[in-house]
Amino acid sequence: MIIAVDGPAASGKGTIARALGRHFGLxxxxxxxxxxxxxxxxxxxxxxxxxAVAAAAAARELDAALLDDMAITDDATAAAASIVSAHPAxxxxxxxxxxxxxxxxxxxxxxxxxxxxVIAPHADAKLFVTASPPVRAARRHAELTGKGQSxxxxxxxxxxxxxxxxxxxxAAAPLVQAADAALLDTSEMSIDAAVERAVALVKxxxxxxx
Numbered sequence: 001m002i003i004a005v006d007g008p009a010a011s012g013k014g015t016i017a018r019a020l021g022r023h024f025g026l027x028x029x030x031x032x033x034x035x036x037x038x039x040x041x042x043x044x045x046x047x048x049x050x051x052a053v054a055a056a057a058a059a060r061e062l063d064a065a066l067l068d069d070m071a072i073t074d075d076a077t078a079a080a081a082s083i084v085s086a087h088p089a090x091x092x093x094x095x096x097x098x099x100x101x102x103x104x105x106x107x108x109x110x111x112x113x114x115x116x117x118v119i120a121p122h123a124d125a126k127l128f129v130t131a132s133p134p135v136r137a138a139r140r141h142a143e144l145t146g147k148g149q150s151x152x153x154x155x156x157x158x159x160x161x162x163x164x165x166x167x168x169x170x171a172a173a174p175l176v177q178a179a180d181a182a183l184l185d186t187s188e189m190s191i192d193a194a195v196e197r198a199v200a201l202v203k204x205x206x207x208x209x210x
Contacts, residue, residue, distance in 0.1 A: 001026065001107035002122070003202060004115035007129035008175060009078070009163050010136035012186045012194055016129055017111035019195040020202060024109070029101045031112035031119070032081065034059075034094050036073075037066035039080025049083040056089035075144070075151070075159065082163045085113070086170040095119065113167055116178035125205040126181035127198060133160050135187045 003020055007013035014030055021028035041058045042049050049055060071077055084090050095118070102108050102120045110119060116126040131139075137157035144151050167175040177183060182201040186194040 001124045001206070002102050002120050003107075003109040004120050004123035004126045004178075004181070005109065005111040005129060005198075006113055006115050006117070006127070006175070006178070006181065007111075008113075008136065008167065009082075009160055010140045011129045011131045012139075012189075012191070013111045013127075013129040015191060016127070016184070016186075016195055016198045017109050020198060021109040023195075023199055024202075026107055026109045027101070027104070028109045028111075029098065031094075031098050031110055031115065033067050033072060034062070034097065035081040035085045035090070036077050037062055037069075038084050038090060038094075039082075040066055040069060040072055040077045042084065043076060043080055049080040052087040052089060055084040055087050056093055059084070059090045059093035062094075075156075079159065079163070082166050086166055086172060088172040091118075091172050113175045114173035116181050117176060118173045121178070124209065125202040126178050127184055127201060128177035128181040129184045129186060129194075129198070131185060131187040133157060133164065136160055 001024065003026065005013050005017040018028050038055060038059045039049055042055060047054045066072065098110065098119045102110055116123055134157060137153060137160050140156050141151065141153045182205060184194065184198055184201060
């Protein structure tokens, strides 16, 4: 069984995908970490993430250790990931790794921007998780201040809106809701309520396909 979870930054898709993995006993992959790792590799090498050739090379030679690097959650890394993910060659270099994870025996849960549309269009259940930009910015702000980082809410909102624009308007695998994906807007939901609703949506899709 494959469960595809897509959505914009800070929508709650990662938290929901991990919870779905636990509920259904499936391994989980945050595919965004692959792009963040590529972005981090470029930043540490002093290379502009907009350099498509260098980004593609970094994706092909990706060091798996970067996936567990603490810096992978930094805002600078996230911004770089949004830029490198727009390069078709980067997406091509990472697609096989994602599809191999999805295709493992027993299935998996994957979250990202193009899981239901590109990586696993044949997924058994598909969710598109979203929330309003102000709500997503507030969540990100709370997360960062909780880590002791000082950052303005307005700055985070502007960054989220910029990332949304890049992700939705890129030529390669833009962020869109798959036609057969269930929409889950978490703007007014607690984490527990969002997870409960996600489980119900997945079960409904599985039952409909049975």
